[in-house]
Amino acid sequence: MRVRVQAEPFDFGAECGAFASGRADAGAVVSFAGIVRDDGGLARMELEHYPGMTERALQRIASEATRRWPLRDCLVIHRFGTMLPGETIMMVATAAPHRADAFAAAEFLMDYLKSRAPFWKKEFGADGAAWVAAKDADEKALGRWSED
């Protein structure tokens, strides 16, 4: 289980390749990448985070995924700082004996880190800058993982 928080770009393909290689213990690897999306006029995105809490929150979310599913490994990389449209913001990868667990754990990681890891996106375009608002749907998505 590894968590990385960094300003530098990373090579999604290389990370996935390294994560998946030599895994006789896991029949399934699932990966997801989040990309800076330009809905029209986006010049750049700035991602602010809370150093210290960010790493703790991501570790906690990854540990929880490992507790819930029989993962052989999981990887979370999340960038902060300035990013341009098309750049990779973050990725998760999961490895499990069977694909259902690998898919579910990857979705769980995404749902939780979207609204429980301290990152904030600000978009800069021709019309100025605006903080991205949290979506109700993202908060509601957590409900499906309730164990109650």
Added chain:
Amino acid sequence: MIDVLYFAWVRERIGLSKEQVESSAATVADLVEELKAREERYAAAFADLAAVRVALDQELAEFDAPLAGVREVAFFPPMTGG
């Protein structure tokens, strides 16, 4: 003394990312009231608490949480990672 941190638009409205606050507030909500009473920029940042989240010593918390023993309080908008 408590370290108080602000992020994203909370930071922008207050005009600070971090400050040390001398406070006898019993809960987060009490601390917010103390800050709001200081200056208009704090009142503006905390005008709608439904739009603000709080962390105590880097763990998400509620506004009625006690501050006893807490060293670091952070205020920020709902998170938008991923």
